[in-house]
Amino acid sequence: MEIREAIRTNGTVRDFTDEPVDDATIVSILDDARFAPSGGNRQPWRVAVVEDPTLRRELATLMQPVWDEYLETSMIGGTPFNVVDYVKPHDITPNKANALLEHIDTIPVVLAVAANLADVAMMDAELGRKPVTGGASIYPFCWNLMLSARAHGLGGVMTTFLSRVEPAAAPALGLPDHHALVTTIFLGHPVHQPTRLKRKPVESFATTNRFDGPAFG
Numbered sequence: 001m002e003i004r005e006a007i008r009t010n011g012t013v014r015d016f017t018d019e020p021v022d023d024a025t026i027v028s029i030l031d032d033a034r035f036a037p038s039g040g041n042r043q044p045w046r047v048a049v050v051e052d053p054t055l056r057r058e059l060a061t062l063m064q065p066v067w068d069e070y071l072e073t074s075m076i077g078g079t080p081f082n083v084v085d086y087v088k089p090h091d092i093t094p095n096k097a098n099a100l101l102e103h104i105d106t107i108p109v110v111l112a113v114a115a116n117l118a119d120v121a122m123m124d125a126e127l128g129r130k131p132v133t134g135g136a137s138i139y140p141f142c143w144n145l146m147l148s149a150r151a152h153g154l155g156g157v158m159t160t161f162l163s164r165v166e167p168a169a170a171p172a173l174g175l176p177d178h179h180a181l182v183t184t185i186f187l188g189h190p191v192h193q194p195t196r197l198k199r200k201p202v203e204s205f206a207t208t209n210r211f212d213g214p215a216f217g
């Protein structure tokens with residue numbers, strides 16, 4: 001697939017057919033993803049291919065309350081878990097429907113991705129706010145993985161709800177010391193691959209010289 005088309009049409013897939021994905025395909029996808037850039041080329045990624053249905057169910061049980069909180073916040077108009085003004089809702093209805101969590105046993109591929117924080121340059125760690133730059137050493141790998149999955153005829157979704165409960169998930173996943181759980185990725189053959197994506201136009205985010213400058217272009 002041509003690279004620009006892949007970038008512009010890689011919509012989220014949360015429904016998968018029963019068709020399995022073989023290990024060779026997963027290896028091939030990881031083999032593409034590893035060409036991602038990272039700070040100092042330290043390649044801090046680790047991937048656990050989670051096959052065990054009992055472990056998957058355990059992870060889903062941990063993710064469910066995070067999903068409940070996410071959706072409750074969205075329903076009252078907030079941006080869930082943002083580090084500027086997030087307030088946890090008072091009443092959270094439990095066990096809200098989520099296809100990924102409900103069907104976690106049968107989703108063809110579940111990947112837990114971790115980053116070795118000893119290998120991540122967190123350039124904004126001492127600014128008195130939550131750091132973000134470390135993600136730049138790991139999420140290009142994750143998005144390469146998603147694009148490669150598409151090239152292999154698969155679709156999926158990158159999620160972060162497990163990261164919120166990392167301490168509880170760590171023993172089950174054998175997460176090494178000083179590693180962060182950065183994403184849980186679900187992949188499979190799409191029931192439907194969305195290709196028409198809703199994204200804001202360039203003029204809504206690009207300005208000249210300064211962020212308060214005139215619209216670029």
Ligand SMILES: Cc1cc2nc3c(=O)[nH]c(=O)nc-3n(C[C@H](O)[C@H](O)[C@H](O)COP(=O)(O)O)c2cc1C
Pocket residue numbers: 010011012100157158159160161194197198
């Ligand atoms: C960092 C990140 C975290 C995400 N977390 C979740 C998640 O926890 N659960 C989920 O269903 N989708 C998750 N998504 C998928 C987003 O909802 C999706 O990319 C976005 O809504 C765009 O959807 P579209 O591809 O259908 O246009 C996440 C995506 C990213 C990039």
